[in-house]
Amino acid sequence: MRRVMTFLSTAVIAIGATLFIASPAQAHGYINSPASRQYVCAQGRVANCGDIIYEPQSVEGPKGLRSCHGGVGRFAQLSDESKPWPATRVGSSVTFNWTLTARHATSTWEYYIGSTRIAVFNDGGRQPGATVSHNVNLGSRTGRFKVLAIWNIADTANAFYNCVDLQR
Ligand SMILES: [Cu+2]
Numbered sequence: 001m002r003r004v005m006t007f008l009s010t011a012v013i014a015i016g017a018t019l020f021i022a023s024p025a026q027a028h029g030y031i032n033s034p035a036s037r038q039y040v041c042a043q044g045r046v047a048n049c050g051d052i053i054y055e056p057q058s059v060e061g062p063k064g065l066r067s068c069h070g071g072v073g074r075f076a077q078l079s080d081e082s083k084p085w086p087a088t089r090v091g092s093s094v095t096f097n098w099t100l101t102a103r104h105a106t107s108t109w110e111y112y113i114g115s116t117r118i119a120v121f122n123d124g125g126r127q128p129g130a131t132v133s134h135n136v137n138l139g140s141r142t143g144r145f146k147v148l149a150i151w152n153i154a155d156t157a158n159a160f161y162n163c164v165d166l167q168r
Contacts, residue, residue, distance in 0.1 A: 027057040027101035028160050029132075031149055034088035034096070036162040037068055037078045045086060050077050057101045059161045063152055066112065068163035078163060087144050087167035094166065096149060098132040105154040111136050112148040125154040142168050 030038050038056035041049030051074050052059070059078065061070030069078040077083065096111070106123040109132070119136040136147075144167045151160040 027055065028060055028104065029098050029100035029102070029151060030056040030059070030160070031096050031162045031164055032099045034090065034094060034164050034166060035086070036149070036164050037085055038075075038162065040086060041077070046083055048077065050074060052078060057099070057160075060158050061161060062157055063150075063159045065159070065161065066115070066148060068146075068148065068161060070159070070161035085165045087165040090138065090166050090168050092139075092168075093135055093137045095133050095135045096147075096164065098128075098151070100128060100130050100132060103127050103130060104151075104156070107152045107154040109134060110150040110152065112150070113141065113145055118147075123154075138166075138168065 030036055032039050035043070035045075036056070037046075038052050038059055040046050041052045042054075042056040044053070059068075059070045059072060059075055061067075061072055065071050067079055069075040105125050105127050107125060108123065109121040110117055111119040111134070118139070119134065121134055144165070147164045147166060149162040149164060151162075153159060
């Protein structure tokens, strides 16, 4: 009996560990407003987005990239410029609102248009709240453009990537 119980508890632990590792719910964060591409996909506003519809918070890659999908192959659709990404109308400044499903200690938040960094916010390693907002001035840019927002984690080598399509 004891041997059976030991086997059973080992099996339960193994199954539990597998579920934990496989779970995409171990989550991180995304920009909900103005809607990022991953959020647009999760809302079903653009078709054929792939896995991202289930986990808009999971676009995690090494720091220093400049891509919408953070180098994650299964999220490559986020960098597909031929998709009909809806652009949000904005004025001379815009407030980016993040939903954080895991509140990782943060070094910086960066905002890029092309290769130009238009804003950076330094959290100095602090743990953010469950929601974070940044007001960013867009300068004199007009027309349609894409902002790449990057959440740099303080205690890992990784960052989270979001592209937001805007129209002014
Ligand atoms: Cu995370």
